[in-house]
Amino acid sequence: xxxxxxxxxxxxxxxxxxxxxxxxxxxxxxxxxxxxxxxxxxxxxxxxxxxxxxxxxxxxxxxxxxxxxxxxxxxxxxxxxxxxxxxxxxxxxxxxxxxxxxxxxxxxxxxxxxxxxxxxxxxxxxxxxxxxxxxxxxxxxxxxxxxxxxxxxxxxxxxxxxxxxxxxxxxxxxxxxxxxxxxxxxxxxxxxxxx
Numbered sequence: 001x002x003x004x005x006x007x008x009x010x011x012x013x014x015x016x017x018x019x020x021x022x023x024x025x026x027x028x029x030x031x032x033x034x035x036x037x038x039x040x041x042x043x044x045x046x047x048x049x050x051x052x053x054x055x056x057x058x059x060x061x062x063x064x065x066x067x068x069x070x071x072x073x074x075x076x077x078x079x080x081x082x083x084x085x086x087x088x089x090x091x092x093x094x095x096x097x098x099x100x101x102x103x104x105x106x107x108x109x110x111x112x113x114x115x116x117x118x119x120x121x122x123x124x125x126x127x128x129x130x131x132x133x134x135x136x137x138x139x140x141x142x143x144x145x146x147x148x149x150x151x152x153x154x155x156x157x158x159x160x161x162x163x164x165x166x167x168x169x170x171x172x173x174x175x176x177x178x179x180x181x182x183x184x185x186x187x188x189x190x191x192x193x194x195x
Contacts, residue, residue: 008064010060010063010064012176012180013056013057013058013060013061013064013069013073014057014061014069014173014176015173015174015176015177016053016054016056016057016060016173017053017054017057017058017061017069017072017073017076017077017173018132018169018170018172018173018176019049019053019169019170019173019174020049020050020051020053020054020057020077021050021054021073021076021166021169022132022166022167022168022169022170022171022172022173023045023049023050023166023170024042024045024046024049024050024080024166025050025136025162025165025166025169026162026163026166026167026170027041027042027045027166028042028045028046028162029139029158029159029160029161029162029163029165029166030159030163031159032143032155032156032158032159032162033156033159033160033162033163034156034159038087043084043087043088046080046081046083046084047080047081047084050076050077050080051077051078051080051081051084052077052081053077054073054074054076054077054080055073055074055077055078056077057069057073057077058070058071058072058073058074058075058077059074061073062074068118068121068125071118072118075114079111086098086099086104086107102148104144104147105144105145105147105148106144108140108141108143108144108147109140109141109144111140112137112140112141112144115133115136115137115140116133116137118133119133119134119136119137123192124192124194125192126189126190126191126192127189127190127191127192128168128171128172128175128188128189128190129172129189130190131164131168132165132168132169132172135161135162135164135165135168136165138161139158139161139162139165142154142155142157142158142161143155143158146158171187172189174187175187175188175189176189
């Protein structure tokens with residue numbers, strides 16, 4: 001009996017991952033930019049939408065054979081979960097101390113390096129994703145620099161970069177939804193010509 005090919009009729013998980021990342025990034029960077037306090041609203045978004053929803057989207061992308069998106073969504077989902085743990089665990093009464101010294105700058109810089117390499121991958125994808133990953137790379141390095149210098153001004157400036165990053169991720173996710181629903185380009189993503 002010959003193997004039959006079953007067409008993939010599952011939906012595109014990228015908008016879910018992009019929205020989970022984008023909305024959570026906007027909310028955290030409203031805090032970094034000095035507009036709102038860091039509270040359970042941001043931490044809850046970090047756990048459930050930025051964290052778990054992105055992991056789910058990443059697993060769905062893996063099933064579709066999209067290594068780039070699977071790596072990005074699962075990794076950034078875990079970023080949000082680890083960030084919430086870094087903030088919450090020292091206050092959980094478990095006898096754990098919070099980060100000290102250069103641990104947070106190292107954490108942020110490591111994510112910056114990872115993000116820069118993924119940015120290189122977006123050069124073969126589309127302009128919208130290039131904006132997301134370029135601004136995210138800048139954001140991580142600015143946050144690391146702000147931590148090293150102990151500079152509230154650098155962190156506040158990073159918050160503005162984070163707002164652009166999160167908004168660009170939201171645009172990219174919503175564009176994919178609207179373009180698919182309409183069967184045509186409603187919000188352009190800026191496709192890159194492949195050689």
